Amino acid sequence: MLIFKPFGPQALLVEWEQRIALDVHGAVMELYQKVAIQNIVGVLYQIPAYCSLTIGFNPELIAYQALLEQIAYLDRFPLAIGNIPTRQLSIPVCYESSFALDMPLVEAQTKLDRATIVRIHTSTAFRVYMLGFLPGFPYLGVLPEELKCDRRSTPSLKIPAQSVGLAGLQTGIYPSDAPGGWLIIGRTPFVTFNPNADDPFLFKVGDSVRFYSISVEEFEQETSKISPSAFNNSK
Amino acid sequence: MVRLHFIKPGLWTTVQDNGRIGYQNFGVPVGGVMDKKAAQQANQLVGNSLETPILEITMLGPQIIFQGDCQIAITGADLSPTLNKQPISNYETIHVSSNSVLAFGQLRQGCRTYLAVRGQWKIKPWLGSCSAMPFGDKTATPQSLIQKDSFIDVQTLPLIAPQRTALEDRPVFKKIVKIALMAGPEWNYLTLRQVAHLFSTTYKIHKDSNRMGYRLDPSLPNFEFSSPLISSGIVPGTVQVTNEGQLIILLLDAQTMGGYPRIGNITQDAINNLAQAKPGDSIRFEFKEDK
Incomplete structure (x- = not known):
């Protein structure tokens, strides 16, 4: 059951049942894609999240109530949106200590050793539930309960780009150097955000992502191979 | 063509426009001018379209040498602007001749000053906007974060008749x-x-x-x-x-x-x-x- 809420003078918030699960997110994605292809006059942008969709609009072109009715209609109307394939991405991660800056903290919190942490992280199929926090930062879920960690109470001032981190039941990849509170367990040689590429973002909401472990040597080989415009990362 | 050469950058001076609309699903902030009204008034005073980029100046102004003639307008916060050390007014079209120096002084009221320059700004947009991306990868908008010795080129257009914003349309700054x-x-x-x-x-x-x-x-x-x-x-x-x-x-x-x-x-x-x-x-x- 959808709930509609006014979200300031220029946005409409659509909410689903508040839980993190593939079925709820599937419903968010379906409406998000319907709104995108419908090309409604006055709709400026959308922010899909775990169980909500924020729709920004220009009130000079469409009124809140008219937009709400359009969205409710689109939600009911069956469209063959389900055929859009989920992209499968395989992302190499080096979990060695030079990159796994917070591995000791994760080991202490989870009471697991590094090998087990890596095994669980690389044997889970994750979904990109949303992008946010930084341009191109993917929120990947759901992390198995065994790896659940708290964020740092005081954020690190600079987490290097491409660091792979854990927070709560989520894992994510820093697209650029930034301060942050996620616990870092490795780094990918893949550039996940390149503002100078035609398509700057490796990840899209809805992608399916798996990680695989690589050595420091493989990390360095992979880094040297990647040209700034290389963005075909499917393995 | 006029070239703005920033001798001093000011505290936080950026190029802005109406922002980067339509990429929020990738986590990209909207960006754009903070005081839309003041920015639009400045662009109107020089006959620019409202989509034209503009400089947003915060509390401490830059110092700029203009290489080439142009028309400018300043709106928003009153930062005691001077042109070749002579005080100039906010909210009117001002003619600037080549080699003039625009400087700012004491912040009298407000927080953000807008500087419009008549013409087409030669700034490389990113995702459809010239607004500065102050975090993440700064290479996205290198020209939009003003630093010492930054340059901005503007393709000038024929001069317009100078204009003033009506007094009742200017901001009243309240305590x-x-x-x-x-x-x-x-x-x-x-x-x-x-x-x-x-x-x-x-x-x-x-x-x-x-x-x-x-x-x-x-x-x-x-x-x-x-x-x-x-x-x-x-x-x-x-x-x-x-x-x-x-x-x-x-x-x-x-x-x-x-x-x-x-x-x-x-x-x-x-x-x-x-x-x-x-x-x-x-x-x-x-x-x-x-x-």
């Missing part, structure tokens, strides 16, 4: 800025006592306030929320409350996702007015109905 607040998605997280606090307290703008957001003091009393929220979208003007009860008004460079209760949203006019309030200044909320 206490009134901010129109609408109920937000998590409005019902507030107790009656907190609602009373919200509309009866004069809040001070905290020093950690910028284009991403303005933090307010004091905090809401006894604010606690039972279960953490699942992260959801943020739009400019969203008012959220942290676990400690601090109110934060998220602005143009705010991230697109948040996990704190979004108790309200301020209007576009309120964002314009707030953009002219600086750390240490005072604001008061006024309730605004949805419709």
Whole structure:
């Protein structure tokens, strides 16, 4: 059951049942894609999240109530949106200590050793539930309960780009150097955000992502191979 | 062609336009001018389209040598502008001849000054906008974050007849800025006592306030929320409350996702007015109905 809420003078918030699960997110994605292809006059942008969709609009072109009715209609109307394939991405991660800056903290919190942490992280199929926090930062879920960690109470001032981190039941990849509170367990040689590429973002909401472990040597080989415009990362 | 050569960058000077609309699904902030009204007035005064980039100057002005003749206009905060050491006025078209030096002095009132230059700005846009990306990968908009010895080239256009903004259309800077607040998605997280606090307290703008957001003091009393929220979208003007009860008004460079209760949203006019309030200044909320 959808709930509609006014979200300031220029946005409409659509909410689903508040839980993190593939079925709820599937419903968010379906409406998000319907709104995108419908090309409604006055709709400026959308922010899909775990169980909500924020729709920004220009009130000079469409009124809140008219937009709400359009969205409710689109939600009911069956469209063959389900055929859009989920992209499968395989992302190499080096979990060695030079990159796994917070591995000791994760080991202490989870009471697991590094090998087990890596095994669980690389044997889970994750979904990109949303992008946010930084341009191109993917929120990947759901992390198995065994790896659940708290964020740092005081954020690190600079987490290097491409660091792979854990927070709560989520894992994510820093697209650029930034301060942050996620616990870092490795780094990918893949550039996940390149503002100078035609398509700057490796990840899209809805992608399916798996990680695989690589050595420091493989990390360095992979880094040297990647040209700034290389963005075909499917393995 | 006119070239602006920045001898001094000022405190925080950026190129802005109406922002980067349509990429929020990738986590890209909207960006764009903080005080839309003042920016539009400046572009109008030089006959530019409202989409033309503009300089947003914050509290401490840059020093600029103009290489080439052009027309400019300055609006928003009064930063005591001078052209070749002679005082000039805000809110009117000003002719600048080649090798002139534009400088700024004392901040008399407001917080953000806009400088429009007539013509086509030669700035490389990123995702359809010239607005500065101050974080993430700064190579996205290298020309839009002004530093010492930055240059901006503007393709000049035939001169227009000088204009002035009518006095009644110029801003009136108040000691206490009134901010129109609408109920937000998590409005019902507030107790009656907190609602009373919200509309009866004069809040001070905290020093950690910028284009991403303005933090307010004091905090809401006894604010606690039972279960953490699942992260959801943020739009400019969203008012959220942290676990400690601090109110934060998220602005143009705010991230697109948040996990704190979004108790309200301020209007576009309120964002314009707030953009002219600086750390240490005072604001008061006024309730605004949805419709």
